[in-house]
Amino acid sequence: MSDVLCPCGTGKPYVGCCGLYIEGGQLAPDPETLMRSRYTAFCKSQYAYLKKTWHPETYPEDLEQGEPSNWVGLEIIESSWEDDEGEVEFKARLILENRLEVLHEISEFDKVDGQWLYHSGEFLNEDDPVKIARNAPCPCGSGKPFKDCHYQA
Numbered sequence: 001m002s003d004v005l006c007p008c009g010t011g012k013p014y015v016g017c018c019g020l021y022i023e024g025g026q027l028a029p030d031p032e033t034l035m036r037s038r039y040t041a042f043c044k045s046q047y048a049y050l051k052k053t054w055h056p057e058t059y060p061e062d063l064e065q066g067e068p069s070n071w072v073g074l075e076i077i078e079s080s081w082e083d084d085e086g087e088v089e090f091k092a093r094l095i096l097e098n099r100l101e102v103l104h105e106i107s108e109f110d111k112v113d114g115q116w117l118y119h120s121g122e123f124l125n126e127d128d129p130v131k132i133a134r135n136a137p138c139p140c141g142s143g144k145p146f147k148d149c150h151y152q153a
């Protein structure tokens with residue numbers, strides 16, 4: 001399974017992309033890389049990594065009790081950082097109750113003791129979730145019709 005593509009959308013294999021940080025113990029060098037690895041950790045329910053990269057000030061103690069989500073895509077719109085502070089604007093797509101939802105957020109990151117941490121985010125959502133037709137191609141990009149892929153009866 002070492003050639004499985006990373007969910008974060010770089011087109012690289014997971015082991016040479018976010019896997020370096022989630023399972024390889026390396027520190028993400030910048031906020032955008034951290035953002036990608038955290039998205040991938042959400043996809044894979046890697047809660048220990050999410051906790052490790054979450055600022056203790058804002059870490060939600062009930063994180064692991066949340067519903068597992070069907071994340072199907074990440075698009076980084078803009079990222080910037082200076083010294084110990086950074087910002088990443090992104091859109092993440094997920095399927096929830098057979099609807100496609102786009103989470104549009106600006107996340108803020110702080111560097112603490114040499115490690116980038118997610119601090120908090122501001123939602124910029126403007127669109128309501130869209131119902132996915134059963135015969136439409138699945139938004140996850142598998143090439144299968146939705147009804148044979150992420151559809152939930």
Ligand SMILES: [Zn+2]
Pocket residue numbers: 006007008009010014017018019036037040
């Ligand atoms: Zn990745």
Ligand SMILES: [Zn+2]
Pocket residue numbers: 138139140141142149150
């Ligand atoms: Zn799918």
